[in-house]
Amino acid sequence: xxxxxxxxxxxxxxxxxxxxxxxxxxxxxxxxxxxxxxxxxxxxxxxxxxxxxxxxxxxxxxxxxxxxxxxxxxxxxxxxxxxxxxxxxxxxxxxxxxxxxxxxxxxxxxxxxxxxxxxxxxxxxxxxxxxxxxxxxxxxxxxxxxxxxxxxxxxxxxxxxxxxxxxxxxxxxxxxxxxxxxxxxxxxxxxxxxxxxxxxxxxxxxxxxxxxxxxxxxxxxxxxxxxxxxxxxxxxxxxxxxxxxxxxxxxxxxx
Numbered sequence: 001x002x003x004x005x006x007x008x009x010x011x012x013x014x015x016x017x018x019x020x021x022x023x024x025x026x027x028x029x030x031x032x033x034x035x036x037x038x039x040x041x042x043x044x045x046x047x048x049x050x051x052x053x054x055x056x057x058x059x060x061x062x063x064x065x066x067x068x069x070x071x072x073x074x075x076x077x078x079x080x081x082x083x084x085x086x087x088x089x090x091x092x093x094x095x096x097x098x099x100x101x102x103x104x105x106x107x108x109x110x111x112x113x114x115x116x117x118x119x120x121x122x123x124x125x126x127x128x129x130x131x132x133x134x135x136x137x138x139x140x141x142x143x144x145x146x147x148x149x150x151x152x153x154x155x156x157x158x159x160x161x162x163x164x165x166x167x168x169x170x171x172x173x174x175x176x177x178x179x180x181x182x183x184x185x186x187x188x189x190x191x192x193x194x195x196x197x198x199x200x201x202x203x204x205x206x207x208x209x210x211x212x213x214x215x216x217x218x219x220x221x222x223x224x225x226x227x228x229x230x231x232x233x234x235x236x237x238x239x240x241x242x243x244x245x246x247x248x249x250x251x252x253x254x255x
Contacts, residue, residue, distance in 0.1 A: 001225060001240050002031045002247040003218040005092070005126065005153050005200035007175055008056070009034060009044035012204035012215050021052065024218035028240075032218050033251070035059045035092035035126055035153070038066035039077060057088040057255050061114055064096040064107045064128055066219060071110045078114070082121050083165040088254045089119040091126025092153055095139075098131040108139060115143050116148075124250050125150035127170075133157060143169060149250060154202055159188045166196050171246060176208035176216060179227045189231045194242040198250070199224055 001014050003024070013020050024032065032052075034045050036059050049058045060081050063085070093114040095107050118125045127150060129136035152165050155172040162172055174197050177183040187196075199221055201207075207216035208223040222236075225243070229236040248255075 001029050001199060001221050002033070002244050003029050003031045003201050003203075003221050004151060004198045004247050005035055005175070005207075006032050006218050007035065007037070007041075007204040008032060008203060008218065009041060009048055010204050013217075018051075019047075020027060020217050020219070021048070021056075024190040024221070025055070027222060029218045029221050031055055031057065031247075033057050033059065033088055033247075035063075035089075037063045037092075038074065044083070057251070059089040059091040059126060060087040061089075061091045061126070063092055063095045064094050064111070065099060067107045067110045068105055069106065071105075071106050072113075075110060075113050075117075079117060082117060082123075086254055087123065088251050089116050089124045089126050090121070091124075091150075092128045092130035093125060094153075095109065095132035095136050096128060096130045098136075108135070111139060112143065115140070115148070119143075119145070119148060122147065123254055126173075127152050128154070130154075133147050137168075140168065151198060151200075151250070153200065154206065156184060157181075157188075157193055158184075161194075162192055166192075171198050171250060172196055173198055174228060175200045175202050175224060176206040176212070176220070178224055179208040179229070180187055180212065181209075182213075186231055189228060190233075192213055194232070194234075194239065195246060198230070198247045199228075199239075199243045199245055 203216040
């Protein structure tokens with residue numbers, strides 16, 4: 001299994017980071033993709049990529065919640081990193097209107113600049129769009145081309161939202177929300193082909209049932225795969241196989 005989105009460098013793991021990662025490998029997770037947050041997360045993320053070559057892969061990007069008035073300099077630093085080495089994706093990037101609407105203009109500009117970087121460096125993008133799906137799609141559609149691909153991370157929208165994402169050529173990142181009683185994905189996933197899905201945990205956040213409310217970790221990815229299999233009435237091995245293929249195809253030029 002491939003966890004396409006996990007913040008395994010986070011402070012939440014400071015006391016057992018390596019044990020947590022090794023446990024994920026024992027549970028069948030063979031690759032973990034790490035989205036960047038901002039300048040503060042780069043060092044820890046890169047250290048894990050170096051320690052686990054071929055298993056842990058860094059992304060490079062500026063999370064919308066880390067966008068500030070100095071965002072243009074933040075983006076310049078991201079581009080300096082992109083000039084140094086190949087990253088698995090530009091991410092996570094996007095819009096977040098949940099916590100604050102104070103820096104909407106800056107968030108939107110940072111999102112656009114990072115999409116342009118993805119085009120320049122031939123990289124997929126990993127999109128965060130909390131409480132901002134409509135605006136995110138509006139911006140993305142103005143910049144779409146045949147090469148631009150990526151993942152709508154932590155998808156929890158409607159069937160119509162899913163179809164719009166698929167029509168743009170993007171994948172749906174399915175995480176712990178699929179196991180929540182009122183998560184809503186039970187009304188969506190039965191109608192979506194596996195070829196449009198990838199698995200993710202978003203560790204340390206959004207732990208699946210029965211760990212909901214506790215620290216999440218990549219070892220719980222099998223709970224997400226199992227729930228998708230139940231909803232689609234198929235074998236979990238098929239879920240693992242196809243979602244792995246989807247992830248590898250997306251990241252093939254960068255890992």
